[in-house]
Amino acid sequence: MAGSGCGSGSPATGCEARAVHVPPFRGLRRALATRALPYIPWRKPRMEPGPVHLTARRLYILPTRGGLVFGLLLLGLLVGAINYGVSLAYLFTFWFAGLGVVGILHTQRNLAGLVLRPLPVEPVFAGEVAEFVLEVDLAEGRARHRLGIHHPGGRGPLADVPADARGRLRLDLPQPARGRHGPGRFAVYSEYPLGLFRCWSVMELDWRGLVYPAPACEARPFPAARGEDEGAVPLRGEGAEFAGLRAYLPGDPPRRIAWKALARSGDRLVTKQFSRPVGRQLWLDWRETGVADPEARLSRLTRWVLDAHTAGLAFGLRLPGLEIPVQAGEGHLRRCLEALALQGQGP
């Protein structure tokens, strides 16, 4: 997570100017995709907290497009059987029709009785893809096949659940904005065994993951320490002590690159790191980001928080209405990032 700062090749950070491809009829497509989660209007899916038990009451089933074609085919065969008076054509047409009907039962049976448990979502940075995972627990021991999540934003891969075991359904959703985001309304579906019918259940879970602000692209020096020591702290000089080397990250200022080390190793860029002398505290402050736009400020602060953490510095974070005291460590980093993600959005 900490390594997912900008420039690490992830296209999600927004550092590269991305050509946004807008498919034609996007609105229509979205409407169709949303319509693919139909439910009875007077039984709207409610927000549910915990595990969902897929009872027959909440399962819908309708033919797929293939199923409709199959129905038309059978109708045609029946008309042919009547017209030519062919008894075996009746028999086999009815047999295939029976296959379709039995397929309905089996498709429904493939979903019925499942218990779906939403797993905690790993936090991501805005612009990255969040992974929502449902754990599938079998109330009964039968194996289940080809289960998937259908979401207006895309479908997850299909997964099997072996008998007496647990399976996982995954849904990857790109997260454009910071905050606490969930998948919203989605459906768990299956077309097994014949692909002629689709059975699904629409649900909306209280299931959200943190999305941190996207870190700013450009590395900038930390703001000058304030409070007990006034004045800017130079990056290199008597104020800072050399603390070691770390691998170069794009955006590191050239003057901090250890050129001698490069000459020694030959191909690898290394960045010199400096630690502040004890007693000088690093405060990352909302007011000192040098940009005006609130989201840009948050981006900048995120970048600083990550850089400071990477550099092993202790730092404090000041946001409007919130101050996190100077500290270091993984837990502190998470706390700061969470504060940045939720800044101005309530708890």
Next chain:
Amino acid sequence: MNAALVARSWLVIPLLLVLVPHGPSLPAWLLLAWLACAGLSLLGAHQGRPWPGKALKWLITLVGLAGVALDYGTLIGPAGGVALLVFLSGAKLLEIEGQRDRLGLLFVGVFLLVAHFLTSQSLATAAYMALAALALAAALIASQTPGADLARKPFQPLAPAASLLGQALLFALPLFLLFPRIQGPLWGLPQQQMARSGLSDRMAPGDISQLIQSDELAFRAEFAEGEGGEPDSRALYWRGPVLWDYDGRVWQTTLPVPGHPRGEPRGAPRHYTLTLEPHHQRWLFLLGLPDKLPDLPSHLGPDLQWTALHAVDQRLRYETGAYLDYRLDPDLAPEWRSRALTLPAEGNPRARALALGWRQAATSEEDIVGKALELFRQSPFAYTLTPPPAGAEPVDDFLFSSKRGFCEHYAGAFVFLMRSAGVPARVVTGYQGGEYSALGRYWIVRGRDAHAWAEAWLPGRGWVRVDPTAAVAPDRVERGIGAALPAAELPGPMAVMNGAWLRPLLLGWDLVNNQWNQWVLGYNLERQRKLLSRLNPLLATLEGSLTILALACAGVLGLLGLGLFARRPPRRDPAARAYARFCGRLARAGLGRGAAEGPADFARRAGGARPDLAAEIGRITGLYLAARYGKADVGELAALKTAVARFRPGRRSR
């Protein structure tokens, strides 16, 4: 194995299975093209190569369409349509991109499977097609199975497909029995050119002897019970075309014979059910004088020739009764009399002279008939399938030089002699006798039972059947053709039929086929009504059958649903069972375990409440926790079981 190849095989092989029965009726180029496409498709899947370019695909499609159109002259209708679909399914195999393509191809397979029943509906075809249906259903499942799983277990979809089809049969049977049958075509059937079989409306020398070599089934007949047992095979003259006119070589009926029969029955009628195989002609067969004709669009002429208005293109079942003893046309109208005496102006002078001699010497018509039969009986006439070819004077040649012939020679010569002698006569063709299947209690009449005989009109007696063949080869009528012919002349299948050990087998097989024909293939509106009215007369209406159909389907659905969704009680762990027993004993002793109380907590509480039992409770709980959650160890489980069995808390005595 290569996952893509396995997935592709799950399309190619089921389609191939469906196509094989269509093979004989398809042109060779089409089959080769299909196989080439299938091979290329499998190769492409094996090598993971891209499909041929768009232009090439269009080219293949257009060439195929043109080929089918040129070959069949059409792209629709049963024959052309099937050929087109076969070709398109092959071409589609070259560009399978997704689930939709796969489903589409399998649907084409389903269509071709059912379409084949237009060609053949035999039991063997049905059994084969059931296998093909299994392959198609398994292919549907395979198309839903991830490639990696398929590659690991290529035959995995077969088992669920078989189970699904088995359950589907539960639906298919009530639907088949109860779905309202609609009689007759919904739209005009295309005129199909079908090879006619069986008797024809003309009899030239050699016609019947060809028919006789075929083992093809003509019809089956079942006599009603309780009318005096099975009739004598000698009395079974199944009437077909009656031939009035002779042109010197060919007997036929050139002009229609209008009117209705005028017959006087004697005795009681025999009732029978006849199931006629489609012969694509209009003849219907009957015995003797019918008492009541079934409700068929047909016409019964005064000569008892019964013709349907349309060719018999489907198996036809009718019930009727026959007076085997009757008097037909006691007074012969002059125009019929003259027609029954007409002969070509010249030809066959020796036969005419012989007949004239009889006429002058005879006192009655019966006498003349007797003379003719005596001729056949006494001269060295031989009954053979291979007579010498007829010359310019066929009757003279046959009667005076070769003396070798078949029933058409005898019947033709006899009628010629009668007409020359002034006795009205005509040729009747049909079938004689048949094979009786004691197993199924019905008669099997085949091509080899084809026969020709004569009818002569005698004053006061009307038309009387005379079978000159019986005079030459009595075995023909008494024991069938196999006994009458020299052994060397027996056609292949008949020689086998005479093998005694095979007979019961063949008759059994015929019985199975007959039941299949009667109950599966011949299941029509009439049979459905009959079956339903036997259950309850109310059901024999459209509403009734629809109601019971809905009920039956709902019942099957409910039963299946119960079977599929029934919650099987979860099998509990043996350790959990033992622990539950232990808890039950404690509960009876007044120490119930709370719903949310863990075993360890419960043991602590129970031990506190019953210090006398604390040690034992602690031990059992420890064993339980070890057996249930620890490493699997049989010893702990066994110790737990014995400990629980010995555990008798009893109420604490105060």
